[in-house]
Amino acid sequence: MKPIHILNGPNLNLLGKRQPEIYGHDTLDDVATLCRQAAGGVEIVQRQSNHEGQLIDWIHEARQDASGIVINAAAYTHTSVAILDALNTFEGPVMEVHISQVHRREAFRHHSFVAQRADGVIAGLGIEGYAAAVRRICQLNRKD
Ligand code: CA2
Numbered sequence: 001m002k003p004i005h006i007l008n009g010p011n012l013n014l015l016g017k018r019q020p021e022i023y024g025h026d027t028l029d030d031v032a033t034l035c036r037q038a039a040g041g042v043e044i045v046q047r048q049s050n051h052e053g054q055l056i057d058w059i060h061e062a063r064q065d066a067s068g069i070v071i072n073a074a075a076y077t078h079t080s081v082a083i084l085d086a087l088n089t090f091e092g093p094v095m096e097v098h099i100s101q102v103h104r105r106e107a108f109r110h111h112s113f114v115a116q117r118a119d120g121v122i123a124g125l126g127i128e129g130y131a132a133a134v135r136r137i138c139q140l141n142r143k144d
Contacts, residue, residue, distance in 0.1 A: 009074030068137035
């Protein structure tokens, strides 16, 4: 089984270091640990970038190298047709994750371009949402 790629968008490098009232105290390292526990032996590759083009390049790389993508595109979720277009070239399962409950926040966070491609969307579970997304990808890949 190829690895599952976890892709994180802009500002998520600050997870656990700023705004804990919204995003909690856990860091991206904690996300990776949780996802490895959820993956049942499937390798987890986690990345974060503040740059849209870098995220797109990683999605292209996943076309060959990944059995699924978990993506928290952060603010690009709400703005990026380019990330949607890239995800549409990936053939495996895609899960969209948001740490916060975006639908209880500002209206501009209610629309997601990523959701047009995602096989599932998780919001408001904190970093546990990443683990749930990994479990779902493993389940979808077992059905193939
Ligand atoms: O809830 C989420 O996971 C979001 O994707 C986070 C994005 C936000 O733009 C989305 O609407 C919802 C923001 C990520 C910023 O991450 C930070 C983490 C800690 C401290 C500051 C920013």
